[in-house]
Amino acid sequence: MLDYILELLQDVSGPLIFQLFLIYCIAFLIGYVMKLRQKLTLSLESGGGGGGDETSLPNKDQVLNLIKTRRSIMPKDLCGEILSDEDLSYLLEAANWAPTHHKTEPWRYVAISGSQNMLDYLEFLEDWYSTNRENLTSDDMTKFDVKYQSLKSLLPANASHMLIICMKRQALPDKLLPEWEEICATACSVQNIHLALTALPGWGGFWSSHTWCKHARDSKQFKEYLGLEEEDRVFGAFILGKVAPGKKFKSTRGPWQDKVIMRTNIE
Ligand SMILES: Cc1cc2nc3c(=O)[nH]c(=O)nc-3n(C[C@H](O)[C@H](O)[C@H](O)COP(=O)(O)O)c2cc1C
Numbered sequence: 001m002l003d004y005i006l007e008l009l010q011d012v013s014g015p016l017i018f019q020l021f022l023i024y025c026i027a028f029l030i031g032y033v034m035k036l037r038q039k040l041t042l043s044l045e046s047g048g049g050g051g052g053d054e055t056s057l058p059n060k061d062q063v064l065n066l067i068k069t070r071r072s073i074m075p076k077d078l079c080g081e082i083l084s085d086e087d088l089s090y091l092l093e094a095a096n097w098a099p100t101h102h103k104t105e106p107w108r109y110v111a112i113s114g115s116q117n118m119l120d121y122l123e124f125l126e127d128w129y130s131t132n133r134e135n136l137t138s139d140d141m142t143k144f145d146v147k148y149q150s151l152k153s154l155l156p157a158n159a160s161h162m163l164i165i166c167m168k169r170q171a172l173p174d175k176l177l178p179e180w181e182e183i184c185a186t187a188c189s190v191q192n193i194h195l196a197l198t199a200l201p202g203w204g205g206f207w208s209s210h211t212w213c214k215h216a217r218d219s220k221q222f223k224e225y226l227g228l229e230e231e232d233r234v235f236g237a238f239i240l241g242k243v244a245p246g247k248k249f250k251s252t253r254g255p256w257q258d259k260v261i262m263r264t265n266i267e
Contacts (some may be wrong), residue, residue, distance in 0.1 A: 051097055070194055071249040073204030075151070078158040078241030082113065087200060088161065091240075094196035095163075098189035100174045106182040107189035108166035110226050115156035121164075122152055124225055128216040136215060147212035160241040165190055165207070169231040186235065193238055204249075205240030 012150055058066070083091075088111065098107060129136070129144050155162070167186040170176050190207055197203050210217045217234050226234065 030042055066195055066198055070198040071204060071251060072206035073243055073247075073249060074206055075154045075158045075241070077247045077249075078160070078204070079244040080158050081160060081242035083160045083200075083203065083240065087203075088201075091163075091193050091196050094192040095189045098185055098192050100185045101177055101181045102172070104171045104175050104177055104182060104185070105114045106168045106171045107186045108168050108228070108232075110164040110166065112162040112164065113160060118156045118159065119152070119160060121162065122148060122155065124222075125216045126215045128219060128221060130212070132215065132219075140215060141170075143212055155239070158241055159239050161239075162236040163193065163234040163240070164226060165238060166226060166228055167233040167235065168228070169233065175220055183233070183235075186233075190235075190238055196238055202243055203240065204243045205238055207238050210234075210236035 009230055053185075092109065092111075095107060095109065097104070098105075100106070112118055126148055127143075129141065133141060165186065167182055169182060170184075171180065194205065194207070197205055216222050217236065222234060223230060223232055228234070
């Protein structure tokens with residue numbers, strides 16, 4: 001290529017300034033082509049428009065339908081079928097594309113599946129409550145015990161996976177964001193999971209904030225158990241599975257007009 005360009009320049013007659021200008025133009029053109037190539041490679045690597053395929057987006061009716069169809073479905077309405085690894089990866093890929101200020105990507109998950117692993121998880125909470133009994137009210141203990149007993153039989157039998165929802169505080173060492181921004185990014189990530197799950201026919205789940213075990217949930221020991229540090233947060237679990245046949249779910253919302261103040265001239 002270089003030989004060809006030099007040969008071409010030898011053939012060009014005229015003043016030196018013209019030859020230099022020609023060299024400059026050729027160098028500029030080569031630089032431009034290389035940059036274009038680099039951009040194209042990057043775009044292909046990230047799957048087109050930075051992560052998705054803009055040519056096959058659902059239309060607005062389909063988007064609204066997906067959003068409105070998403071339901072919170074409890075373990076009692078699941079039937080025990082296990083989600084494939086491929087579909088689990090799909091959910092976690094969706095989770096990973098949440099919006100994130102300064103790209104701190106603070107969402108973290110601990111994915112639990114299998115009866116024994118679920119029982120181990122519940123047992124950890126049980127141990128924690130037993131060990132800390134003296135610092136808790138009898139009301140706290142009763143609430144925990146009732147829920148623990150019911151989940152011990154429900155979760156391993158009915159749920160496919162539990163995704164423990166965690167937030168890494170200051171995931172980037174040089175970026176300390178307000179905590180609320182990291183909480184919101186994590187919540188967006190959970191919503192991505194929930195919507196992606198809604199697109200899998202027959203599958204459902206819900207966000208359990210783990211209020212029944214809130215003392216353990218917020219404890220240092222629980223964070224250690226989940227591989228987190230003290231300033232990180234746990235926001236419960238997303239529990240999912242195959243919906244038992246014949247189940248139907250409904251939900252309602254008040255009109256959006258009651259929640260929005262319009263200061264616009266657009267009718
Ligand atoms: C942050 C968060 C925490 C939630 N925690 C619980 C929970 O602990 N238990 C529960 O039954 N539902 C929980 N939900 C689900 C709500 O109950 C559910 O969204 C609501 O009933 C509306 O139903 P829908 O999601 O089907 O529209 C939670 C939802 C959110 C956003």
